[in-house]
Amino acid sequence: MNQVSQPKFRHTPVLVDEVCALMINDRSGVYIDGTFGLGGHSKAISLLLNADATLIGIDQDESALAQFDSSLIKQTLHLRCTNFENLDQVLVDLNVTKVHGILLDLGLNSFSLDDPERGFAFSLDGPLDMRFDRSNEFTAETVINDYSQEQLADIMYRFGEERNSRRIARKIVDMRTKKRLTQIDELREAVAGCVDPRFRNKSLARVFQAFRIEVNREMDVLETILNTSIQVLAPAGRIAVISYHSLEDRMVKNHFRDLSQDIPRQPGMHDSEVKVPLLKRISGKPVIASQEESESNPRARSAKLRVAERTSHAAD
Ligand SMILES: C[S@@+](CC[C@H](N)C(=O)[O-])C[C@H]1O[C@@H](n2cnc3c(N)ncnc32)[C@H](O)[C@@H]1O
Structure with missing residues (x-):
């Protein structure tokens, strides 16, 4: 085996089959992996897409992106080292106006967690750092x-x-x-x-x-990308979010719920009370890992996946 070509770290993507099954709705579409990491999800998504699809991978940790072998992706792949809160700017730079899928697999990579210099793991000795970027x-x-x-x-x-x-x-x-x-x-x-x-x-x-x-201002940047997603998803485009703690999951759940509301106009109603559903929830309850996956990948134990689809109503 050629040791040089092996990635330095391994990261087993969580709920990968579920993400692919629930998020991909157009095999020739534009897909954003907003938390590219070591590209585990992107590789699996790429296998299911047609050759004319586009993948855009974003990660604010350049050491993650640097390890990726882009030849593994058969479609057009754009990798950007930035915070996913800058998604709108990334799309402007690439001249992309609408996307068909957005994946956020929140949190950090196993290799960052295991690196004492990054300061994420309480069981290791290292500096008080904790920056993704x-x-x-x-x-x-x-x-x-x-x-x-x-x-x-x-x-x-x-x-x-x-x-x-x-x-x-x-x-x-x-x-x-x-x-x-x-x-x-x-x-x-x-x-x-x-x-x-x-x-x-x-x-x-x-x-x-x-x-x-x-x-890392994690709650702020999550709120920003959830709002941006509504603007950039094409009708029938889907957003899939995997969260690992209750604060994130609650924010995603509430956002999907609020934007799925359908409150038709009634006589005497104020404009602000009328709501058209901008999203349709694909998974009512969060999708969680099977017992088998949880046993083989401890990171999967706390993972919750929620997926929603953009409706054709206009957002303004
Ligand atoms: C759980 S890992 C993703 C792993 C990836 N799905 C895979 O299969 O390899 C999360 C990644 O998201 C990145 N990340 C977290 N928050 C981010 C943000 N706000 N903007 C860009 N990247 C972010 C982290 O640096 C980390 O590499």
Whole structure:
């Protein structure tokens, strides 16, 4: 086997058959993989598309895109290193006006999680970084050292649903009066000092998730792309979102629900009360991984896939 041609890291795409079955509606269409990663989903999507289809892969992590062997995609492939919140600009640059499918497989790649230098995993030792896009200057170190105690507590509560958020924030502020906190083990120590050892790992997961969401503005960028998607999806085009925590899933669920509403005009109704459905939900309940997939790929255990289709009503 030729070792040189092997990708450096492996990432098993989650719910890949379900994404392909539910999202692809036009085999000659334009498809956006907004979270390209190592291209696992894109490769599978490409196998089902006709040669005249187009794939646009976006990822803000250039180390992910750099590993991809583009010869694996038989259609036209455009790779862009940017935040998916810039999708509208990417499409303007490529002269694309409508797309037929958008996939968002949120979160981070296994190889980023496993890299101690990225600071995502609470079990590893490395810097307090947590950036998806390493060209940004804003890191977890900035948040942890420069935010007020109240802001720290709010982030852990809001984005991590961590019940001990106030105590942990107080401990962080106490620790940082002695020295600037720069390492994962220091955040681990702050959490460990405030939580019963039996629940420590769960709290650590919640706290790390919360700071990661803040560093990468994950909720804001998700809201932006959900809104952009409505503008760029062709009628019958589909959006598929895989989320890994309840905050993201709730945002996707509510967005799909709100835009699926059909409230016809009644006498005496104000214009703002009338709603035409811009989306049709393809999956009522979220699609989750089979037991077999969950056993073979632990990342799949928390995954929830929701899919919606653009109607032909005009958005204005
Ligand atoms: C779960 S992985 C996707 C894996 C991919 N589906 C595959 O099969 O290889 C998520 C990827 O999305 C990227 N990402 C997360 N948020 C992003 C954003 N706002 N804009 C662009 N890329 C983003 C991360 O850098 C990561 O590579």
